Amino acid sequence: MRKFEYTEKKDTRSGFGAGLYELGKKNKNVVALCADLTGSLKMNPFAEAFPERFFQCGIAEANMMCVAAGLTVGGKIPFAGTFANFATGRVYDQVRQSIAYSGKNVKICASHAGITLGEDGATHQIMEDIGLMKMLPGMAVINPCDFNQTKAATIAIANYEGPVYLRFGRPKVPNFTPENQSFEIGKALLLNEGTDVSIFATGHLVWKSIEAAQVLEQKGISSEIINIHTIKPLDEEAVLTSVSKTKAVVTAEEHLMNGGLGDSMAQLLSRKMPTPLEMVAVNDQFGESGKPEDLMKKYGIDSSNIVKAVETVLKRK
């Protein structure tokens, strides 16, 4: 397989902050809102450079989402940032009525998604958010894998007309995708060509899939790795092209099995190309406090789980 390298580990939320600041310089219609988590979301550079376009909302996420919807009337492009838990479950009805159903051009920017939020524990570790958001008609759902890609995605969604859920995280993870890459919403990225199995991964699990593929290579198994940074709209063509070649599928994500990427893939493949599929995801559980790496192991979303899932799916081929 091809070599993957990185120079440093960086958090995806900082990629968001960097992208937002770039947007602020380029596009005067971009405005940002935050619910008392400006530092955590790395929105300070934007807030300091463009104070007239930054709206502190306090601990009132419902209001923030609807203020963002209102700001679109008049042509603003609001980026509303908070933790993933408060950007989805807490404000589901506001997002549903005032943003999704109303077709508003709001970018919901959700940090600290998934179990790698770590020590704060299950109250904050939402692993249902992809499912909640992908169910809303017209909502795009994007979960980039590293700093560079999150930055690129942040910049790209400003040019997309319509509601977007942008999901990113807290921990520092390998920053391995190219700097200043272009980001195309809904276009899956083939990271490594392989012949035995297709591994479709999103977010932090993309790097874990690369690690797993390296282990599998030692065992003589050739893995195709595809980065599904956009869960909705799903790149059906890329999925079907790969699956028609490998005829075995593993999905990997930092989310519950219910409602996540694996669920979308199973839905697609059962209709268009029934194929053995294994899902690496959290199975109907809440998380707990701990170090991100320890939690990923305990909850079954580590690279070793991807290796096992590949071995299982190959037996079903």
Next chain:
Amino acid sequence: MADIQNLKKIATQIRRDILRMVHAQNSGHPGGSLGCADFMTALYFNILDHNPKHFDMDGKNQDIFFLSNGHISPLWYSVLARSGYFELSELSTFRMINSRLQGHPTTHDNLPGVRIASGSLGQGLSVAAGAALSKKLNNDPKIVFSLHGDGELQEGQIWEAAMFAAHHKIDNLISTIDYNGKQIDGPVDEIITLGNLKNKWESFGWNVLEMNGNDMEDVIKIVNHAKTLTGKGKPIMILMKTEMGMGVDFMMGTHKWHGTAPNDEQLQNALSQLEETLGDY
């Protein structure tokens, strides 16, 4: 100067529209719609600086309005149609399949005049605050108006928005509460009392006015006064006393007609109390 007599004539016709629309589908919310008919008539036919023939979502350099208590949609639809946003004949499609006139207002079907979906209560004040901020960023001197139910004030988000608008000095926003004292299950004071609303809004940092929403002269006077208070650092709230079911004797003084349609006989009785001033749709 407002032509009060003409506005009253329009409001009377709009009340007929409301009753006929709700009766035709045997569904909808006549009580609050009738109560707010005078205010909405004053707004759309006298107060707003707007462009009904050329609706666009952004509404730049126009006054814009958000209906937060979306269930009084028959009133809004009648006002929009009669002020020229769309054909009057479309009122006959209210709540029917394939209609743009959904039970609760939506942008989904591109109905001119509607800029946000509403129905799930408590969201419209935040939306209006956002739109008002947008106007400020655009150096647009026009005003954002919004209307809310009094029962709607039980939603916590209203008070989030109240704090937000005052904190950010959103002074190009004039909101109005339909203070009829009634909600679906009964009198507001028996469901969850609102306490002293004037004190509440003032303590949240708003400029508060009071008016009789069923007295056309008072509505014109107070809303115009509210306009003079814009640009002074505070959002403006009008507590508007109304009578639910106003204009139809048997619908007044009770919460019963919040979401109930009149039957054939009741419709005839109601219409006999309201002169057909401009021609039914």
